Amino acid sequence: MKNRLRALREEQGLTQKELGERVHVSRQAINAIETGKFDPSIWLAHDLAQFFRMTIEELFDFEGSERK
Numbered sequence: 001m002k003n004r005l006r007a008l009r010e011e012q013g014l015t016q017k018e019l020g021e022r023v024h025v026s027r028q029a030i031n032a033i034e035t036g037k038f039d040p041s042i043w044l045a046h047d048l049a050q051f052f053r054m055t056i057e058e059l060f061d062f063e064g065s066e067r068k
Contacts (some may be wrong), residue, residue: 002061006034008052023047 009019009030016034017027025044032038033048040048042056049056 001036001039003033004059004061005048007029008059009034013054019051023051042053 001018001045012019014022015027016030020030023044024047029038029040033040033044034046034053045056045060052059
């Protein structure tokens with residue numbers, strides 16, 4: 001699933017490790033989400049969206065994404 005996570009993280013000047021620490025996941029988890037190798041749980045998607053003060057739909061692009 002496509003997402004805006006990398007762009008938003010970089011706008012905030014955060015590393016993957018720093019963002020992971022803020023939402024209680026590893027740097028590797030953030031990297032996997034950013035590169036589309038991993039789709040987050042609904043709770044992690046919620047936490048990320050809350051961190052960036054937006055909705056899950058604004059952060060993640062469901063249009064044209066394959067349902068897993």
